[in-house]
Amino acid sequence: MGIINYAPKILDPIPGGKYVVNLVDYVVNWARANSIWPLTYGTSCCAIEMMSSSMARYDIARFGSEVFRASPRQADLFILAGTITRRMAPAIQMLWEQIPGPKYAIAMGACTISGGPFIYDNYAVVRGAQNLIPVDVFVPGCPPRPEALFHGLLTLREKILKETCRHPWHVGRPKDVSTMDRYREAAKTWAALEEMKDEEMAEARAKFKEEHPDYKSSFKPIRIKKEELPEVPRTPTHKGGLTQSELFAKLHAKFPKVSVHTHSDSPIEEVVAQIPADHPLEVIVDFEDYLPMVEFLKNDPEFKMDFLIDETAIDYDDHFDLVTMLRSMEIGHKLFLCVQLKKDFAIAEEARPTSLLASVPTISNLYPGAEVKEREIYDMFGINFEGHPDQRRIFLDKDFVGYPLRKDFTHPQMIRRPV
């Protein structure tokens, strides 16, 4: 754009020259505004609506933006489709730096405007794209419809058409404002406006009352007739493999220490018999029994539990519950094992939030699928898996402090939900 930027300096002083500059502006803006090529970038739900908008029904080609470029070096427009997480933020800034100017950004969806549904109690989401890059147009919605995206695109088009080479395009800077503060300020302004309006209305109201002393409102709230709905009982059915009682009896014969969650004093067999047919049996396993039991369940011909559905943990005050969900592909029954891992309170209280509090042998040699699940538990709870081949953080950065799914986890940027 070099030469055109000098045009106003030379032409504006000449009589009639500004018309030439205006013409140049008109032509340049017309060309720019009618072919805005977006970058292929999408992280979550909004990306699907962005894809829909470029398909046959909505046809983004009508606005000259059908050429989605996979490389930022060929793109003009950055449509931020989807939630921005703290881990993704550096990548987004790098992408933005790689786009050659003049470049524009559309923040699509509630997540990129403010964090959207993830604004409260969240440690991972960046609250608003404007904290990272300068955004031109915000498109609200969760996710916005393709029409809304087009509205955003046309708004951007209007913005481009107002550009002039008298003030050449320059890279803006991200506005370093906290989104929450802006919202609180906006809410205050809004409340003040409402109050002002109310005061204005009070006069009119009093005047109306004087003029019509016996006026009676004819307003009646509309009530939708509520449907009479029946109470339907649930009918659980059992299918596939051994029943809960059989499973428990067989397991009890081999490992006498197993028990189940119960809140009553009745014998365990009765408690097991009362479990509804479609609830899987969850047994509490002794810590020493855990690895032998998983091996036994995998290899025993009566159980044949070869499929690991999932492995997860629950944090309590003094212990973790490690839940291993197993299933037999051939026979069809499910069994959940719950191991209680006592927290290691020998660690000093200050160091507890950042240190591994419990340890358990890994089962990833038996079930290869357990490897990633155990990494997730390590990442989220800080439980050490002895013998795990690759114990690293999986979802969070390696320098992340703390273990988020523990109940006492705190994060400096976490905003509590107003109660």
Added chain:
Amino acid sequence: MSATLPPGFRIQRETNTEEFFINMGPQHPSTHGALRLALRMDGETIVELVPHFGYIHRGMEKQAESMSYLQYIAMSDRQDYLTAIQNNLGVVIALEKGMNVGVPEKGEYIRVMLQELGRIASHLVFYGCFGGDLGGQTCLLFGFKEREMIHDILEEVTGSRLTTNFFRPGGSRYDVPDTFLPRVKAFLDHLEGAMRDYERFLSKNIIVLERSVGIGILSKEDAIAYGCSGPVLRASGVEFDVRRANPYSIYDQLDFDIPVFHNGDCYDRYKIRIAEIHESMKILRQCIDKFPKEGAWRSKEKPVRLPVGRYYSEIETAKGLYATYVVAATTGEKPYRIHTRGPSFPHIAALNKMVQGHKISDLVTIMATLDPVIPEIDR
């Protein structure tokens, strides 16, 4: 050699050629979202692959601890947004087990019909992305064309195109409008012809055959060991479908087949999804015939309070086994912990097994046939 390997890489090998590493993602059109793959290459051949997750980790499970159960249904929309309506059901079934409420017959039919519509919509996106990743942009346009018709139906019924947030314990939020059945019927008639075209377009296309037959083979044993489910597992020769193995809703009263293929390669994973679209259409036609004209569409509304306990539900979404594990430590409206098992997580974990010895272009094909949705992995 082992000292210089980046984290995650494990294979020790003697080689005369120089190995190098390639980074793919997190912004890459064929990783289907914000996923980063680190590739160890020998020439053009992939030696090893390490996936790096977490670029869209939104801390949903932590957030769920301060939400009510009903609010979490809306969260499940945003996990696997292609099968949002199915995820809703997964959460709702777990809540129903806790609250011990049932669903009237009409409500169950509404559920099953929307489930199958969601499945078709997700598989159509797969069809489009599979063709698109192989270089056929036309498929992308085709797949989304019919998908828009499903979105029209969903919008009419639920009020939303993508994030439906529709089911509730005991039924759903609204009754279906009168136009629902005729519209579904018209859509099925249209899709019947469209699918014939689509299959003719890709199934015997020489480029598709060359690039997918024998590529990315996942053996039966590996598929089970890694915990794969859904079409990926069934393409490897395991007949496992939650709709048949542990029927929920009214799937035990409907007549449908579970398509199973045995090669476990990319082509089978493509074929099985096409076959599943036909099965879903079969289910939808049965539902239209059997749809109860009278009766309640949901049971009596109750406050969503779960007694102390642990509740588990599993359903078959278009991607595979979607399980919800709810822990209620106190009787009340808030969970102590909710954990979700998404189907795509094990698939990406097994990706390393499939790509070894293949070229990068094959990795694109394999990723497309796994059909992963990354936000559902990271949650």
